[in-house]
Amino acid sequence: MPRGSERVTLNEVAPRDGLQIEPRFVPTAEKIRWIDALSRTGVAKIEATSFTSPKAIPTLRDAEAVMQGIERVPGVDYVVLVPNEKGAERALAVGADEINLVLSASDSHGRANLRMSAEQSLSRFAGILEITRGSGVHVNASISTAFGCPFEGAVPQRRVMEIIERLLALGVQGISLCDTTGMANPQQVATLCGEVLARWPWLPLTLHVHDTRGMGLVNAFSAWQQGVTRFDAALGGLGGCPFAPGASGNVCTEDLAHMFAQMGVETGVDLARLLAVAEELPALVGHAVPGQVVKAGSAERRYPLPTGSG
Template structure:
């Protein structure tokens, strides 16, 4: 039988680790958010969106993709967008690059860092980039070489890291193997992407811990979609695991065009609000960010998913005279 001291130690072992005091946010709305928009968003509007996000305090933004214009017409102005952004605030501007040709274009345009990506499931990788996982990894090697020649760092993203819409559960071993391959290429900044919102807190815990054990040099970021309404819950689970980098999208824009049922990313202003209320510093001014989200909503021309942009912060007060009084 366990004694009182054993029970006390067991309770202590169950306590969650302290949450981080500060996190870094990666804003992916200009790329991941806009890529699926069917109506053309003017280049000037995209530039204004990025500049507004930088002004709100975001210092790491995925601004576009150097993908084939035939595949993603919305991002055919990648070089023009990059050229128009105000870089005086020192924000790191990254772009998704699918292949060697895209890497060469990105380097010529003056990108700060390249993002390579592939899926943890063969079926989604085939739909997303029309390649096997092994072929994609071979392509990553070429991109890393081009980036190294231009002295540009490379970040690695793993899509469907928490589940695949075609295969269901994705084995954690497959995710770790890709992360290990990235690290062997010299890519240690690795993002786990929840492409279709299949992540749950237990899966977050499992995958973060597995990467920390088998790829200890990895600097892990988490990228959640809110498809099933638990995106922020999963982000909180990541905080409990000590993760300090999260990717999110202004207004909740986004959704993979090659995954059925995919909806937007977790919303940047909702995430910032949660962090603020938890006493976690992000460096982002929530009120300024809300203003940018409302501008994004007007530019897109429809209601966006963000909640805080509609309701405001918890302690935002209202004029009593502006609200009707109940009768009777």
């Protein structure tokens, strides 16, 4: 079996990508407590909030308070989503380690989700990058619908390659390929990730997959086989896409960390600690979540022999 890297890193996106579509506002103090607990699980990054307009995403209207309230644990990078120049200024003001920009590879999804075509997003990013230049903040761009669009269907690989090229020319330092509505399959993931890493071997490339059709883990595995070492994931499998509702959201952090651990791939994550945080998640968001390992326990779990057997 082709093995990828012996070490991967996880970016916990639930506080932003998960809470963003939750119906309930999680009180700021609870968010801070939660992010502080996640900071001690061994994840490399946490996407903590979004500097969007409070009207657009009311559940994240406390972005400054969250960023100012959390403990910044050394070794963890705190990422914030930034949609425009104003957001970039807010992110710099709170000292975010990384800014994440989002655009859609498919214009129909871009217009539905961001009210912008990819071309419009790229112009806007140019303005944002002028603001961040010299600040030391790392700028990543997430390409939504990189593996398919729920409105248009297939997104040509060439289109994704061209967008990456444009982003890098603008000064973006990292790229996330996002399977926004869970349309990717492991063959497609291998092909696109393989091509991107062949062309830009130095690129910090992150895979962001959803488990909408149960393929979150297999897609991550396939990307890992191609050399991808960075993965977005959400605690409990929170998240989703409002335009393609389904059974599940982002790939589940604890299930992904567990898979890599079982394969002998180092994630830096303390699984027991992560599971302890995951156990509190249904209470935090007020509903059951789709994560599996938190229910079944790790594959290391041993059961007592039933009485009467033997």
